[in-house]
Amino acid sequence: MNKEIVDDKTMKRTLTRITYEIIEKNKGNQNLVLIGIKTRGAYLAKRIKSRLYQLEDIEVPQYDLDVTNFRDDHPEMTNNEQPQFTSEDVNGKNVVLIDDVLYTGRTIRAALDAIMSIGRPSKISLAVLVDRGHRELPIRADYVGKNIPTSHKELIKVSMAEIDDEDKIEIITN
């Protein structure tokens, strides 16, 4: 059973608020770098980048990140794609890592390893659209779009206009 819990308007609002909060917590927006975790996190990062450009007239560097090689739950999967950024792009920078759903925290752990294997940012913060709880690692988000309490049996599905034709967040119960 699919139940829509966030519609397109609310999703846009949430992203705008996250952008405001990123500006609030990063005075001057110096050294800001956005890294979106593929696939939906990358689109979220693009949208935040365009909002920052509208508001502050600054071009924030934004990269996509594939964490397949660093995952601990699917060791058989590999990806030969070269990372989009080099150590110069992140060294000493203020990185905002962006993902759609924060669940166990394992994806974020993999993303942190992926970034750290390339360079050494001065700070990494985490922005997520949905925090659904059930963390298995000591990870928390700095910018949370929506806190949606769920059970393990449920599934959160984020749809984005870029690939899914519409913006919505659904909760799927089997």
Added chain:
Amino acid sequence: MKRYLILEDGTVFCGDSVGSTTISTGELVVTNNIGGLEQTITDQTYNDQIIVFVSPLISTIGMNRDDYESIALSCKGVIFNSIPINQMDESNPKSLAHFLKKRRLPGITNVNIQRLAAHVKKHGAMKASIMDADDEHAIDQIRALVIPHDRVKTVSTKQPYPNPNVGFKIAVIDLGLKFSILRQLSIRKCDSIILPYNISAEDILELDPDAVLFTSGPGDPREIPETIATCQQLEGKLPIFGIGLGHLVVALANGAEIEQMSYGHHGSNIPTLEIATENIEFSNHNHNYTVAHTNVAQINFFITYRCVEDNTIEGLRHRSDPTMTVQFQPEAAPGTHDTLYIFDEFIEMINSFKQGNQL
């Protein structure tokens, strides 16, 4: 009965009396609100002003008690192009004429509104008087009138009072409160307490609220230095939300400059652009002053909304403190419901401020 609207520059408009037959003088404002007649007349922001409705025909169904925005209305008169004949009947308790008579508010209908609106647009806001006769004496009287400088003091509550609920505690600083602001807070379960405009920052902090809201109100924000000082002391300590006059108060507290507009924004058809998303939204505007563009780059704010027509600043947000303001009226009474979400943003701002404090 014929009555006359006499403008400061000597221009005279003639029409038929509706409501009370008292003589009154005030600043002229032109609004294009079509719906929400009750909400416009009872809005305290129109304190000491004569409201001109440019809509061709207004108040076809009479007055609705559910839509009042204040208990005691404080505008000085209403001017219409035309109102239906049944609304001229004072014996009908739901008619506009009955309402105006009971509230001792003079009105004129069958006025050449197009000419009047064009005149105000061309020559800027001016004082005017509703009179029984058109003579030299009337103009002298208008010229002698001094626009009061304590409008906020007149409309603000004298005593604090609560609007209880179960959620966040909001200290609402009443600068000319519209009930719809409280209605929007109630919908979001806010436990609000309404405070007079001259309350000190210590007294507010003593109440231990979760956030502070500066409401909309009449007049020039520079006339209320005590509210500006309060705002300066609270900034950074609590989330702050400013609407209308409250927006100007917050801007002044942070060193921005204020300028007077020639005839202001009054009405519901003024498009605002939300800069982050490039969405165009419509909402009710009612302001004669605006934040000047001159030094807005130096103050610690970024612009979140601007008017598409004349590029005026309609919304600000602080770069590091939880402070957000809008010049227009997001509570939408009257007007479209496009911008009600701003109250949700306010609640989310309180949420993230509280979470930030815990970490």
